[in-house]
Amino acid sequence: MTYHARFLSSRGEQAVSEDEARTRLLEHAGELDPDQLRQPRIVLVAGAFMPSTSATAVWLSEMGLDITLQRVQAYRTSEEKVIVTVSQLFPVPDVEDFTISPQRAEVAATQTRRRGKREQSTVVRLARAGTIPDGTVLTMQPVQIDTEAQESIKEWIAEDPSRGRAAWSNTARHPLRWEHDGQDYRPSAIAQTALREATGIERSLRGPSWWFTPEGQSLTEVAGETPQAGFDWGGLHTILNAMPAGRWTTYGALADVVGTAAQPLGGHVTSCPDCVNAFRVLDSSGRTRAGFRWTDETDQRTQQQALEADGVTFLGDRADVVQRLSADELSALAGERDPGPALRRL
Template sequence: MSGERVYTIEGGAAVPLQPVSLAEAGLRERQDLQEWVLARPEILGPDVILVAFEFDRWQDARGDRQRDRLDVLGLDADGRLVLAELKRDQAPDTVEMQAVKYAAMASRFTEADLVTYHARFLSDRGGQTVSEDVARARLLDHAGELDADQLRQPRIVLVAGSFTKSTSASVVWLTEMGLDITMQRVQAYRIGAEGVIVTVSQLFPVPDVEEFTISPQRAEAVATQSRKRKTRERSAVQKLVASRALPDGTQLTFRTTMEVDADARELVEDWIAEDPRRGRASWRNDVAKPLTWEYDGQSYRPTGIVSQVLQEAAQLARSVRGTSWWVTEDDLSLVDLAGQLLERSPFDWSRLHGILQTLPPSRWTTYGDLAEVVGTAAHPLGRHVASCPECSNAWRILDASGLPRPGFRWTDQNDARTQREVLESEGVRFDGDRADPAQRLSEDQLTAAMEGRTEKELTSPTRLLPQHS
């Protein structure tokens, strides 16, 4: 914040430190500021990993190489790209427009693009070749899946020693128009004869009032991210319950993650230290509520306890990936364990085959929704469907935005119909290139199909709810 003051305590008195520019402190943009972000990506926000650094592989529509260089390309746990521009001292007047241009170009990245760039980044940083399979696994483990809709909405972070008034005004207006832009201020202070300390403060949006200032578009994006976290949590729990990898009664311990900042983590750890029962739970193989919290003896989803802890300990309302916060005595999170199951054994696709057989005409679904219901990710499910003779009604699967799959092929190579032509003949309506979202089968309806419920339950447009006597 612009009025930040930093003090040392000398003999019981508060002595103000002298602010200096990073240049005056002998700190450089590339060798220092960029290396800090490499080592501490939480500067860009909670739960961000770096995909690429000093990215300059842009091309225009004709395939011509562009000379622009983005400082940092990251990915958050919700599957959104994070683009950061780093400036050692005052950012130039046009820094926000430069970042918006990068965001527009990055919004066209595909999963394949990110995997290629990340493999190159890991290889350059580690000094040895990293395969694209390893890079893909790292990205998917972090984000759950790379959804095209999410990738089209990058988040922008501007990091600098100071910002001009015109830049600040532009950022506020762009935020009101629906863009997600954060301004982080880096300030150096002299301490003693040789020492220097550096602070990083979020100038905008003001953290404590951000929820009151975000636009309706950003509010909708936050809600979408929350829904995706819940579906990823359900997927991990489903894998563990189906495999019985954890016996009933397995003890789990609460462990904070980088999804919240250091201050919140400290508050949570202090709150748990006051009563260690708050940090312990036992597992039971129940998809709905697999954790019994020792603190109150009640059963919850993993995220349910985490949300309550964050609220009680830090007065923080935050959507988190709860399965990352609970670990075994071997220090493996529930997410880690679910990932190991996929690596160790072939995936059982029989549940998918059963659901596909029940998909009715005039309805469609997505690779992502099917993946969440059967307990895998969209990418491997898509690869399986593309080469699976048992996957009936595969033409009724579209991408998350309702677009037909570009590489769709019929088993009969002589069949010249398009996927859209067949869907329209069955009664699916299209608006432009996209299928009518009202005809999309929800996860609940797909779950009903997997559980063998009735045709009426499957095709009902209303949410499936338990009956109460």
């Protein structure tokens, strides 16, 4: 807060203390979540971008970095007025990205999505590595919330110790079996339930930081020690290779299962020769992607034509939602669970 206090003072205000500077910053920015601050976002703004810059942006996106390229252009009208336009070159937004919604709701939804992606990445990495043996009992310890809320949750757990214990399994989708009710959950789901039941507060949390191994390490800490050289797209390739004819999925659904975000996954699928059956992946509304292209440049079919020949029914420009693969079916294709008789028959 020292630098913010100096900044405020440099603007002509009388000496501002560090405590006052912190108060003003929190009023402006809200809660300073250390995990969120560790996730950088880069926006490059220019009149034009060299091909090398664009290629680097795509590569960084595939590595999981949130990066955007925006082009700014100025035009002079016949009335000697200057008009400035801003267009996003990368990533190319979907139609649903332009949907107008209240700013507060959009900010909250963005934070929730980011936390969810980070949680999924942590869990997927641990499940694939098998670092924690199946059946290991983890304990819940509230962190990254105020002291009063922490004490309330500790009292809530003390009333029934089973609320604070869960058994780990190396299954990426729902790796924790909560001792309290015997059901399977993601780490964040139990943490959010604890916060709500103990304090009445509803908010998103990064659950892996709340769950600790018998050695005293959080899931986040254990995942940080798990070797990872770039993102492993092997799970995505497995799913795409196993996708049955007459079915489709979305970039977002695939990203949830393999533990990344839809943006880098879409960039990878577009340029990866190992991503077979990529034509069976649509946007979140079930529409084909404008930027879709075949690795075989001689193939002149549209994505919709290929899907219809594959057995997918379109209602207008949208694929039939009945033929969309569920999250459980995608997990089964990844080898994380038994596919069940319905998917095995396909």
